[in-house]
Amino acid sequence: MNLNEQARQFLIRGALISDEADIRAEKLTGGISSDIWRVDADGRSFVLKQALPELRVSQHWEAPLSRNDNEVNWIREVADICPAAVPRVLYSEPGANMFAMEFLEGATWKEKLLQGDVDINFASEVGEALGKIHQSTANVKRVAAQFAVPETFDALRVEPYIKATAKAHPDVAEPLLRLAEETLSAVQALVHGDVSPKNILVGPAGPVLLDAECAWYGEPAFDLAFCLNHLLLKCLVRRDKCEDYLAAFEVLHTTYLKQVDWEPAETIERRTARLLPALFLARIDGKSPVEYVTAEDDKARVRQTALPYIQVSPTHLSEFRNSWVRNLKND
Numbered sequence: 001m002n003l004n005e006q007a008r009q010f011l012i013r014g015a016l017i018s019d020e021a022d023i024r025a026e027k028l029t030g031g032i033s034s035d036i037w038r039v040d041a042d043g044r045s046f047v048l049k050q051a052l053p054e055l056r057v058s059q060h061w062e063a064p065l066s067r068n069d070n071e072v073n074w075i076r077e078v079a080d081i082c083p084a085a086v087p088r089v090l091y092s093e094p095g096a097n098m099f100a101m102e103f104l105e106g107a108t109w110k111e112k113l114l115q116g117d118v119d120i121n122f123a124s125e126v127g128e129a130l131g132k133i134h135q136s137t138a139n140v141k142r143v144a145a146q147f148a149v150p151e152t153f154d155a156l157r158v159e160p161y162i163k164a165t166a167k168a169h170p171d172v173a174e175p176l177l178r179l180a181e182e183t184l185s186a187v188q189a190l191v192h193g194d195v196s197p198k199n200i201l202v203g204p205a206g207p208v209l210l211d212a213e214c215a216w217y218g219e220p221a222f223d224l225a226f227c228l229n230h231l232l233l234k235c236l237v238r239r240d241k242c243e244d245y246l247a248a249f250e251v252l253h254t255t256y257l258k259q260v261d262w263e264p265a266e267t268i269e270r271r272t273a274r275l276l277p278a279l280f281l282a283r284i285d286g287k288s289p290v291e292y293v294t295a296e297d298d299k300a301r302v303r304q305t306a307l308p309y310i311q312v313s314p315t316h317l318s319e320f321r322n323s324w325v326r327n328l329k330n331d
Helices: 005-013 067-079 109-114 120-137 141-146 150-168 170-185 220-236 239-259 265-285 296-311 317-329
Strands: 024-027 034-041 044-051 089-092 098-102 189-191 200-203 206-209 216-218
Touching: 005 034, 005 044, 005 089, 005 098, 044 067, 067 089, 067 098, 067 141, 067 189, 109 120, 109 200, 109 220, 120 189, 120 206, 120 220, 120 239, 141 216, 150 170, 150 216, 150 265, 170 265, 170 296, 189 220, 220 239, 220 265, 220 296, 220 317, 239 265, 239 317, 265 296, 265 317, 296 317
Parallel strands: none
Antiparallel strands: 024 034, 034 044, 044 098, 089 098, 189 216, 200 206
16 A cells, blocks of 8 residues: 655654665554554654544544644653553654654454453553553642643543534433543543553553543543543453453553552542543443443343442442443343
8 A cells, every 4th residue: 555645745854764665564453543554664664643533433423633732742752651561652743643653563452352361460551551650640730731732632631522422322412521521620640541441552651542632631540530431341342351351441541540659549540430431321322332232131231230320429449340240140
């Protein structure tokens, strides 16, 4: 596949390719918000990422193209905190809506989890890295000013997940919309916004966090809830590994909470526990449902678990986890 001329000139300006370079570009799978290519040229391999104005989902979903700049800024910020947890940015231009970064070999955590390979130590490393990023940026005015982009976070996360789910479930619309408003008004730490196992590479030195397009200075509990959500949902795919997924759920949030020093750990756990049922329901009835939950009885089980806790929020993550386990056993 050939790159378009705009991308080619961008790479020439970045000295990543020469004018005469013989380029091999392979479009990578999995991106709904960006075109992502692996580029091989002049004896090197790297990734070129370009934001799309409209995401590839069944419902209409637009997002600001400035999120490419946002992602680059997040990578550079985190590189000073956890250098092994991010890829290196090779070239970027403000407003170009594309950037180049190093190509890293390896499987994603999602691939590992769906294969039944549940590494509890890796889950702990994810919790530690996430907690360290939040702790290092909590209440830092410089970072808050740089990532003051609630409109991007609303377009990419709050509207398609929480607000869209409120439209699908009028009976719980009021608490969901209140949660959306309170989440967007938070100003606490640098948030990745898409800490999903599909965006976590299993690197040789631990987890590498990818796809920080949604980065925003706001509610750190969102990152924790977003990741924990996926560990619970995986129980529907591999029932034989459910105990392992639950163990990963436990160790990830326990390790994360040990990093929390900017506020009482029980306070952020309470907000995480409030977000979790909303995000759980959103992956069934929001704009971006998970592709591996298709059976109607499984969807009903998700709704049965989530809806009561949207009306009356849990105070501890164990409450929601235990309710999910009970519903899984009621086959």
